[in-house]
Amino acid sequence: MHEVNQHDSWSLNELSSAGRENLDAAHAAAYDSKEDAAAEEEVRYLQRRGHLAASHTVVDLGAGTGQFAVAASQLCRRVVAVDISAVMRAELEDKIARLGLTNIEVADAGFLTYGHRDDPADLVYSRYALHHLPDFWKAQALLRMGSILRPGGALRLWDIVYHFDPAEADDRIKRWISNLGGDVGGDHGDDHWSRAELAEHVRDEYSTYTWLLEPMIERAGFDIVHADYDDAAMSARYLCQKR
Secondary structure, eight states: OOEEOOOOTTSOOGGGGSOGGGGOHHHHHHHHHHOOOOHHHHHHHHHHTTSOOTTOEEEEETOTTOHHHHHHHTTSSEEEEEESOHHHHHHHHHHHHHHTOOSEEEEEOOTTTEEOOSSOEEEEEEESOGGGSOHHHHHHHHHHHHHHEEEEEEEEEEEEOBOSOGGGHHHHHHHHHHHHOBOTTOOTTSSSOBHHHHHHHHHHSOOOBHHHHHHHHHHTTEEEEEEEEETTTTEEEEEEEEO
8 A cells, every 4th residue: 555645735736747648548558669668778777786686676656658667577576656647557557467467566646646655665766757847846756756765775767858058948959859759740649759749848848957957866865876868869867876
């Protein structure tokens, strides 16, 4: 069982900021063909670093269809896959049943409402999900991630993060959408992200700059052990350790 913390009147409703597409059953059904989370590679990377082992508990925040959760479950003792979207959880639950997995628990919660119980986690994982929160709430979410982890535990964080100066934004965003996006009108049945979807991400979601996010991570009680920036994909990958 997982405790769900109740919102105060001023708290963010995470479901309202989860992103239109993540509440769309057609998008959830097509997600795995559209987005490869490189889950097996991530598992190997974290295993080499000593952050994923047979005795470990992993919390995957914003787990979506569970690509990483499923891959990690093959190695570790327990995975808690947390997602605010009912359609994403349904895809994951179908996958768990199909594969006969017994060590993945699915939690209906978000970054701000998931309450971890039992022993502290060894690893918190989050990929392409934190950008659904405005910066104030990102900072709160990072604090909560730290509270889930044991001292010395790891946070693996991937996201769309802007690694450029604000003056470069017009050129960099246009190039990203043009180079990475498919047909302008492409939508959920396709095996790529359309230009319209990438534009929607920039316009309606809350990706931030590296030079804003990284101090938040450190203020939440983490050391950034490694940061890797992919300017073509507009992504950043962090491996962090709780102090």
